[in-house]
Amino acid sequence: MSRTILDIHAHAEPLPQRDILEVQDLHTYYRTRHKENVYAVDGVSFTLEEGKALGIAGESGCGKSTLALSLMGFYFPPLHYKSGSIVLGGIDVMKLNKEQLRKQILGREIAYIPQAAMNALNPTLRIIRFIEDIMKEHRPELNRKQVRELAAERFETLNLSPDVLNLYPNELSGGMKQRTVIAISTILNPKVLVADEPTSALDVTSQKAVIKLLKDLMSKKFIRSLIFITHELPLLYHVSDDIMVMYAGEIVERGTAKQMIFDSVHPYTKRLMGSIIVPEEGMKSQKLAAIPGAPPNLKQVPEGCRFADRCLYAEDACREGKIPEKWSGGRKYRCIHESNVLKEWYSHEAK
Ligand SMILES: Nc1ncnc2c1ncn2[C@@H]1O[C@H](COP(=O)(O)OP(=O)(O)OP(=O)(O)O)[C@@H](O)[C@H]1O
Numbered sequence: 001m002s003r004t005i006l007d008i009h010a011h012a013e014p015l016p017q018r019d020i021l022e023v024q025d026l027h028t029y030y031r032t033r034h035k036e037n038v039y040a041v042d043g044v045s046f047t048l049e050e051g052k053a054l055g056i057a058g059e060s061g062c063g064k065s066t067l068a069l070s071l072m073g074f075y076f077p078p079l080h081y082k083s084g085s086i087v088l089g090g091i092d093v094m095k096l097n098k099e100q101l102r103k104q105i106l107g108r109e110i111a112y113i114p115q116a117a118m119n120a121l122n123p124t125l126r127i128i129r130f131i132e133d134i135m136k137e138h139r140p141e142l143n144r145k146q147v148r149e150l151a152a153e154r155f156e157t158l159n160l161s162p163d164v165l166n167l168y169p170n171e172l173s174g175g176m177k178q179r180t181v182i183a184i185s186t187i188l189n190p191k192v193l194v195a196d197e198p199t200s201a202l203d204v205t206s207q208k209a210v211i212k213l214l215k216d217l218m219s220k221k222f223i224r225s226l227i228f229i230t231h232e233l234p235l236l237y238h239v240s241d242d243i244m245v246m247y248a249g250e251i252v253e254r255g256t257a258k259q260m261i262f263d264s265v266h267p268y269t270k271r272l273m274g275s276i277i278v279p280e281e282g283m284k285s286q287k288l289a290a291i292p293g294a295p296p297n298l299k300q301v302p303e304g305c306r307f308a309d310r311c312l313y314a315e316d317a318c319r320e321g322k323i324p325e326k327w328s329g330g331r332k333y334r335c336i337h338e339s340n341v342l343k344e345w346y347s348h349e350a351k
Pocket residue numbers: 030031032038040058059060061062063064065066067078298
């Protein structure tokens with residue numbers, strides 16, 4: 001089978017390491033029916049390097065999915081953009097209009113697998129039809145036969161049977177449906193794939209297959225970087241190079257997966273990751289830990305550290321002003337305490 005159709009767009013050449021995505025001080029919010037604002041993404045800055053998988057963790061409601069939607073430029077009421085920049089492959093996404101965004105960015109530069117994506121496939125269409133629709137918009141020069149060839153080749157490369165292309169979504173198992181959705185969403189080789197809980201509601205074998213697919217997409221350079229949102233600690237560890245933890249609309253810590261899971265600094269990350277004693281075995285089936293108390297209401301966030309009310313180490317100074325981010329050993333965290341002091345406190349907890 002000809003390799004040329006796919007190769008045109010596959011990012012086969014390794015490029016020098018650079019930031020593929022730069023998000024600077026992003027503020028987005030929901031405007032409720034009662035005319036209240038929910039500040040779900042509240043001053044988020046981060047970069048994503050080419051070739052890297054970035055995991056995003058945090059309790060339910062901390063703004064992970066809203067961040068994903070915001071990165072995609074999905075500003076449909078009640079979600080609104082307030083300020084900040086999103087630069088994707090050198091393009092300032094917020095300066096584009098809706099049409100430019102749809103034609104130039106979505107699917108091509110960045111693709112999104114929302115939560116429960118597999119259930120959103122129109123059940124009356126065969127799988128090939130979803131790919132034909134994408135190609136009609138983005139590769140109109142290809143005829144139907146070429147589109148089918150391209151799709152079959154891609155499915156084969158990703159260890160999915162090309163026979164799936166002739167089936168209806170309801171004829172696929174949950175795991176197969178999810179892998180199919182991912183294969184469809186990445187058919188244009190987007191630079192960044194944002195996957196929001198792509199393995200939730202799947203059995204362990206299907207979870208593994210989805211993870212393998214995501215890794216294959218990276219290693220075959222069909223995508224260059226991955227943003228991966230999950231509550232599953234082992235997946236976060238095994239899939240992510242770096243992990244970023246969100247709390248109440250802000251990023252509170254970012255570091256390598258190893259640092260974040262076994263040696264976190266921020267008191268929230270420390271609680272969230274739980275106490276993992278035996279690295280690999282200890283986290284086999286571990287989810288992010290439940291922490292007593294609740295995060296603040298995002299309609300009215302408190303001054304100072306948003307975690308202060310639940311933090312064992314909070315002082316009066318934690319409740320004043322904006323808490324700046326600090327660097328420590330290659331990681332970034334948002335806390336007034338120094339990392340060595342926090343670690344000293346943690347060492348006493350362990351005894
Ligand atoms: N359509 C909406 N209208 C108003 N508020 C919303 C809406 N969707 C989400 N929110 C609020 O925005 C905040 C962030 O929600 P978001 O879904 O981004 O969190 P999350 O971390 O992805 O949670 P989960 O892990 O449960 O998916 C929460 O306070 C949530 O209640």
